[in-house]
Amino acid sequence: MREVTANDADWAEQEGRRQEAAERDWLGSSTEGRPSFAEAEVLDRQGIPSCHVWEIPPGELPSHLTATGALRRWQAGACAMCSATRSRLLVDHDHGTGLIRGLLCASCNTAEGLQSAPVFIAYRERPPAVMLGVTEQYGSAWDGFGASVDRQVRDERNAAHVDAAGALFAGMVDRFRPTPPR
Numbered sequence: 001m002r003e004v005t006a007n008d009a010d011w012a013e014q015e016g017r018r019q020e021a022a023e024r025d026w027l028g029s030s031t032e033g034r035p036s037f038a039e040a041e042v043l044d045r046q047g048i049p050s051c052h053v054w055e056i057p058p059g060e061l062p063s064h065l066t067a068t069g070a071l072r073r074w075q076a077g078a079c080a081m082c083s084a085t086r087s088r089l090l091v092d093h094d095h096g097t098g099l100i101r102g103l104l105c106a107s108c109n110t111a112e113g114l115q116s117a118p119v120f121i122a123y124r125e126r127p128p129a130v131m132l133g134v135t136e137q138y139g140s141a142w143d144g145f146g147a148s149v150d151r152q153v154r155d156e157r158n159a160a161h162v163d164a165a166g167a168l169f170a171g172m173v174d175r176f177r178p179t180p181p182r
Helices: 006-027 037-045 068-076 106-114 118-124 128-132 152-168
Strands: 091-094 100-104
Touching: 006 068, 068 100, 068 128, 091 106, 100 106, 100 118, 100 128, 106 118
Parallel strands: none
Antiparallel strands: 091 100
16 A cells, blocks of 8 residues: 655645635536525425526536535535524435436425425426536436336336335425415
């Protein structure tokens, strides 16, 4: 095994600074002025996911960032649906294609899989990954993504997951049900 030298450490430090600068240049001010959780709730009632009003970074994505890395930097710890800033966001993906869509808090990730409210339809049609122009497969070929999986088997597996999640989280997704007009 090769010993790490001072030159290696210097290079790593310089490369880290170069990557951080490239990310700052790419992001610019795009993470500033986002709606609060309360403001996102108003957008939610209008069928607009929070991320749809966020500024999209100008210019080219830094070459060292993966799609998930770009989403993490751009979302800056905020859920794409509700703008809540949680310590942990989950990687949301399309169960049919296996493509990553964005990062959601646990509540929104669960509700997204169970709801057909306008806000979720809008999110699915234009998720953060589409907004940034990035694509990345979720999981691996072991998950059935990237390989040709029998459509009926996949649909049955996904339906079983949705049924199980629905039973587990029954009543927790009422926030996302449209409120009737007064």
